[in-house]
Amino acid sequence: MSGQLEGTRAFITGGGTGIGQASAIALAAQGCFVTIAGRTQRTLEETVTLVREAGGSAAWVLCDVSDEASVAHAVDAAASEDGRLDYGINSAGVSGGDDLRPLADYSNEQFDRMIDIDLRGTFLSMKHELRHMVPFGHGSIVNIASGAGIVGVPGFAGYVAAKHGQVGLTKTAALDYGTRGIRVNAIAAGLVDTPLIAEGRPPEIMAARIAAHPIGRIGRPEEIADAVVWLCSERSSFVTGTAIPVDGGYAAR
Template identity: 35%
Template sequence: MRDFEGKVAIVTGAGRGIGRAIALRLASSGAKLGVADIHLAFAESVVKEIQDADGQAVAVQVDVTQSEQVKNMVEEVLKAFGRIDILVNNAGIFTAAKFPELSEHQWDQMLNVHLKGTFLCSRAVVEHMLARGSGCIINIGSTSGLSGGTSGAHYAAAKGGVIAFTRSIGKELAGHGIRVNAVAPSKIETDMLQGVDTPEAREQLMRKIPLGRIGRPEEIAEIVAFLASDRASYIIGEVIVASGGY
């Protein structure tokens, strides 16, 4: 299906993991991609994958916590493709920390990347979307933002903020033709999945997941593709949980 023929998407944190899978999935359905990542080499690698499959994409280096860099990202994609229809706020970091040892720096860094970054990127594209009267923003949250989790209060707070932000601007922007939703994954096979680097640890984790396995980035990408498509045209401010029952 070519759901996104003629449309342009920006995916942040698109150099690896879930972001890469999302970029490739949208491109496979016809979208032109702004592949944004703090590591330019990773973004360029994904762009090559898209181009090798006869897609169109540009790589953009961006630190989503820096408003000028975010503004430049949007300008570069507009210069390349003339429009922005879809924004996927996926850029993220993770460091496990027990609350008594949690530093102020760790707290600020986590909220800056996840919550401030989502705000800055959304604000930067919304002006363009408002002018066109249409658009779609999809934020990548986490089940930790819903249930709290046990890996770090800073991560749970940041993702909880992303979810509340999604619900709030989803309601505010719906009347302007802009749909905002979120996906809340649980344990997914990415570099951010820490503490399961031995067969024993993986087995222990999988026993906790009713489905019996760790999720794949491509499964999250499929949910994003659905939310970005016209098939989700009546879904506003919602959070789709993808956890395998965890």
């Protein structure tokens, strides 16, 4: 298989399902060797199988993004023999659920969980990805954020804080490393049809969330993955430090 990313290597957190899985398949289709990371071996193996069945190359590694030693090991495993890593796609995360509460009633436990996985996990992943990219003067990092990273959402204090934090990390890293050949961007995704979003939710809740998207539907993982490939490729060579809405108009309301 050959493509615009032939001979490159990518590390993808949350690669066992949803956006991470779709990104792995899309990057591999362009010739990139992808290493997917996550906490569930079964889903990681499923993604690797899908990539290989499509003619791509992939490996998996167990990783808990809230644990720095685990992240460091996983990123090292994803790099080439000489330590090069071309792309980091940070997709691991947890959602805010449906327990909507005004900020004063938001539980400390839920807030800490959002920050620990969604925000700290992104920070740790970026930290170790960048350490592999800097010596080579080349790289692109794509953080999978959310529309909740650029607008407020009532009842989702922890999730909104974590996603805004991801966007802030993206902008800061872009400034830190822009002159070193490394670009850092985020995708402010709208609601996407993944197991994390749809599983177990009453139809009326899903209907309300779909209605929040002016395009009239939620997104597909492959639509976010297309943006990931673009941000990794040289076609986006003048793009860094931004959170690009791929959201069916959600943030335009």
